[in-house]
Amino acid sequence: MRDTIFALSSGNPPAGVAIVRISGSGVRFGLETLVGQIPPARMATFCDIKDKNQLRLDRGLVLFFPAPHSFTGEDVAELHIHGSRASVAAVLMALTDLDGFRLAEPGEFTRQAFENGKLDLTEVEGLSDLIRAETESQRRQALLQADGVLRSLYEGWARRLTHARAMIEAELDFSDEDDIPGSVSDQIWKDMGLLLAEIRSHLECASAAEVVRDGYRIALIGPPNAGKSSLLNYLSKRDVAIVSDIPGTTRDVVEVRLDIAGYLVVLQDTAGLRESSDQIEIEGIRRSLIAAEDADLVLELHEFGVPGRVVPSGVNERIEIVTKVDCLDEPFTADDAAFGISTLTGAGIDKLLEAISERLENLAPSGEMGLPTRARHVDLLQDCVTAIEVAMKSAEAPIEVRSEYLRHAANSMGRITGMVDVEDLLGVVFSEFCVGK
Ligand SMILES: Nc1nc2c(ncn2[C@@H]2O[C@H](COP(=O)(O)OP(=O)(O)OP(=O)(O)O)[C@@H](O)[C@H]2O)c(=O)[nH]1
Ligand SMILES: [K+]
Ligand SMILES: [Mg+2]
Numbered sequence: 001m002r003d004t005i006f007a008l009s010s011g012n013p014p015a016g017v018a019i020v021r022i023s024g025s026g027v028r029f030g031l032e033t034l035v036g037q038i039p040p041a042r043m044a045t046f047c048d049i050k051d052k053n054q055l056r057l058d059r060g061l062v063l064f065f066p067a068p069h070s071f072t073g074e075d076v077a078e079l080h081i082h083g084s085r086a087s088v089a090a091v092l093m094a095l096t097d098l099d100g101f102r103l104a105e106p107g108e109f110t111r112q113a114f115e116n117g118k119l120d121l122t123e124v125e126g127l128s129d130l131i132r133a134e135t136e137s138q139r140r141q142a143l144l145q146a147d148g149v150l151r152s153l154y155e156g157w158a159r160r161l162t163h164a165r166a167m168i169e170a171e172l173d174f175s176d177e178d179d180i181p182g183s184v185s186d187q188i189w190k191d192m193g194l195l196l197a198e199i200r201s202h203l204e205c206a207s208a209a210e211v212v213r214d215g216y217r218i219a220l221i222g223p224p225n226a227g228k229s230s231l232l233n234y235l236s237k238r239d240v241a242i243v244s245d246i247p248g249t250t251r252d253v254v255e256v257r258l259d260i261a262g263y264l265v266v267l268q269d270t271a272g273l274r275e276s277s278d279q280i281e282i283e284g285i286r287r288s289l290i291a292a293e294d295a296d297l298v299l300e301l302h303e304f305g306v307p308g309r310v311v312p313s314g315v316n317e318r319i320e321i322v323t324k325v326d327c328l329d330e331p332f333t334a335d336d337a338a339f340g341i342s343t344l345t346g347a348g349i350d351k352l353l354e355a356i357s358e359r360l361e362n363l364a365p366s367g368e369m370g371l372p373t374r375a376r377h378v379d380l381l382q383d384c385v386t387a388i389e390v391a392m393k394s395a396e397a398p399i400e401v402r403s404e405y406l407r408h409a410a411n412s413m414g415r416i417t418g419m420v421d422v423e424d425l426l427g428v429v430f431s432e433f434c435v436g437k
Helices: 027-035 085-096 108-115 121-132 136-146 149-173 182-204 206-214 228-236 279-294 349-361 375-393 399-417 423-430
Strands: 004-008 015-023 045-050 056-065 076-083 101-103 216-221 254-260 263-269 297-303 317-323
Touching (some): 004 027, 027 045, 108 121, 121 149, 121 423, 216 228, 216 349, 228 349, 254 349, 297 349
Parallel strands (some): 004 101, 216 263
Antiparallel strands (some): 004 015
16 A cells, blocks of 8 residues: 655745645545544534644644545645644654654655646646746746646647547558548648647747746846946845955856846846956856856946947847946936946936846747746657658658657657656656645
8 A cells, every 4th residue: 555645735834824735545544543533525624633642732724635636636634733843743743653654755746646647747847837936927837837738738739640640540451442532641741730830839939938937047247347246236136246346356157036027037247357367367257258158138238438348249139238327427328328327326227127128028929828848848849840740751651650750759749748658757857846745
């Protein structure tokens, strides 16, 4: 018999309420022992919670979700207790004392749900992203995926591939008879052509989805004393990086995570670019250049009249910014550069943030579309595209061979949702979870 698992599923104590979740075939026994009854299904019931020696530990709401109508698909119970360290520890200890009960591994409840067919792998990943979501765009994207938007898209595509193979094989079986019209075959390859176009346009959105999930990288680049660290501190509203009037203050890349317009932005402050003979500064500058290359957007900062050293080619987008405009005798005008800012007075920073927000909002297609959010999805979709392309191009090949390519394509699709052969992937997918989920 499998172990019955339990864990604190709510956040770290102390808190107003803590939720201890239990899942597995021992749940009824556990409830009888700890609360002296099995509460009616899905009805919050106020109970005393006792250990197996009838010592009262706490009182709280108890919920029972009989299998299979539960998150994991097993019998599940939730104990809503007081959220103190001591209450939680006492209840967890009482559960440990029950035969066949043990603390859940990270992600183990979700793994039971996957194994019982409650969730597919993309929904599992969506749930993991939802639990970690820091910004509105991450929450929206993760919720769509947890709700099964990608699952139904990929399952629909897999069904079309399977249908095409079934038609091809039917044609094969009846190939000596005259009554199989050639148009069936035409129809199949026409649909495969449409499918290919759909998967390709879905893949085009992958980088937008990745930016939403992992953050939009902005690097602050420019000569020493341009005011890069001052801008980082201003935008993060914290004293993160050292600011001084000594050129060459920043050596390491300093990174902060910001929420701009509901998007996660990873903002990087870097060492000022200049010729140097100092080994540490040279290394810092090397890191600045790497940050510039890896960034989605580079902010090129320089004081008025000081040329901003040009960022190396290969950088996607850049915005030139004149800093310390409070020091100018004449008011800064748009003719001088697109943006003029002062971290002393705050001038121009709203306008800069607006420009960044606009770029972020243009990233992702609007609407309730599911996007491929992980390299795993992209790799398998690309395998699928290649297999369909080969099947379509091999018009001269025996029909069995073409059908085999389509089987390969359907297989790749099935690996995304976890319908086929994914034992090797499970460790990776579930390792993202915390205990209690
Ligand atoms: N008046 C004025 N001074 C500023 C402004 N921004 C930065 N400074 C000053 O300029 C000097 C350099 O600022 P930093 O933020 O350290 O410049 P940096 O680009 O990070 O310099 P390095 O790390 O050495 O490359 C400091 O003395 C800041 O106080 C501004 O908007 N107005
Ligand atoms: K400085
Ligand atoms: Mg600095």
